[in-house]
Amino acid sequence: QSALTQPPSASGSPGQSVTISCTGTSSDVGKYNYVSWYQQHPGKAPKLMIYEVNKRPSGVPDRFSGSKSGNTASLTVSGLQAEDEADYYCCSFGGSSPFGTGTKVTVL
Amino acid sequence: EVQLVESGGGLVQPGGSLRLSCAASGVTFTTSWFNWVRQAPGKGLEWVASINQDGSQKYYVDTVKGRFTISRDNDKNSLYLQMNSLRAEDMAVYYCATDIGYFTLDYWGQGTLVTVSS
Numbered sequence: 675q676s677a678l679t680q681p682p683s684a685s686g687s688p689g690q691s692v693t694i695s696c697t698g699t700s701s702d703v704g705k706y707n708y709v710s711w712y713q714q715h716p717g718k719a720p721k722l723m724i725y726e727v728n729k730r731p732s733g734v735p736d737r738f739s740g741s742k743s744g745n746t747a748s749l750t751v752s753g754l755q756a757e758d759e760a761d762y763y764c765c766s767f768g769g770s771s772p773f774g775t776g777t778k779v780t781v782l
Numbered sequence: 783e784v785q786l787v788e789s790g791g792g793l794v795q796p797g798g799s800l801r802l803s804c805a806a807s808g809v810t811f812t813t814s815w816f817n818w819v820r821q822a823p824g825k826g827l828e829w830v831a832s833i834n835q836d837g838s839q840k841y842y843v844d845t846v847k848g849r850f851t852i853s854r855d856n857d858k859n860s861l862y863l864q865m866n867s868l869r870a871e872d873m874a875v876y877y878c879a880t881d882i883g884y885f886t887l888d889y890w891g892q893g894t895l896v897t898v899s900s
Contacts (some may be wrong), residue, residue: 677826708884712827719877719890720819720827731888763827767884770844773819776826 678703678764678774685780686754694777696747696764704745708767711740711749715760723762724749756781784808784889786878791894798868798898804861804878804891811859812836815881818852818863820874821893828874831863832881846872865896873898 679697686692696703696711703709709727712720722731724740727747737752747766751758759781764774786809790802804816818830831852832841840852851864861878875895879887 706884708886710886712887714827719892720887721890722886722888725882725886725888765827765885765887772829772885773827 677771678766678769680762680764680774680777682775683778683780685782686751687782688754688756690754691750691752692754692779693748693750694762694764694779696749696766696774698745698747698766698769700745702766702768702772703742703747706767707742709740709742709747710765711738712763712765713758713760714763720763751779754781784880786880786889786891788876788878788891788894791876791896793897793899794868795900796869796898799864799866800868800896802863802865802876802878802894802896804863806859806861806878806880809880809889812856815883816852816854816861817879817881817885817887818861819877819879819887819890820872820896821877822871822874825874829885830876833861868896868898870898872896 684692711724714720727742728740739750762777785807787805817832833852849867853862875893877893878891880889
């Protein structure tokens with residue numbers, strides 16, 4: 675089973691919003707509300723940003739939000755800040771390859 | 783404060799073995815699922831293996847089945863990954879991570895690098 679599909683890159687200017695998609699199948703993203711998103715800065719460990727589609731762990735800014743429609747989940751970062759520049763990975767329960775392919779977000 | 787500290791990585795020849803360890807603190811170890819996740823240089827995240835609270839359930843990605851073994855010692859608050867018959871494609875940073883359920887990985891270690899090369 676293939677990894678979940680994400681666009682390789684996304685970008686936005688400071689203060690703007692960027693949305694990253696994560697496309698799976700009816701066996702993973704479409705079936706379960708267990709989609710999570712991770713932020714990874716270069717040389718650092720991933721950090722949980724969103725879980726169960728749209729819940730934020732304590733300490734994660736409310737600029738980060740998640741949603742899902744059918745087999746596609748999305749992460750939106752509003753009010754982009756320089757520190758949001760990182761790689762982002764989605765993850766879903768249900769598949770043998772739970773992680774997405776990753777999206778590099780650039781703040782212009 | 784939750785801390786996960788991996789160790790045991792290093793340089794190994796193809797066909798060799800390594801045992802990774804992950805020491806956990808600040809987490810209720812005996813009630814936590816754990817995972818190993820790896821990241822090859824310049825590549826994305828790949829789930830490797832999972833283990834439940836008492837070690838009775840273990841799951842592996844197909845590419846490591848029969849070669850890697852995940853285990854835990856609840857008395858020592860430690861997670862392990864025994865890696866045998868290592869291949870070039872196993873070269874990666876290996877992270878341990880706690881799992882609050884359904885592949886939601888809430889805490890991660892800093893990772894340990896495994897290099898497979900002759």
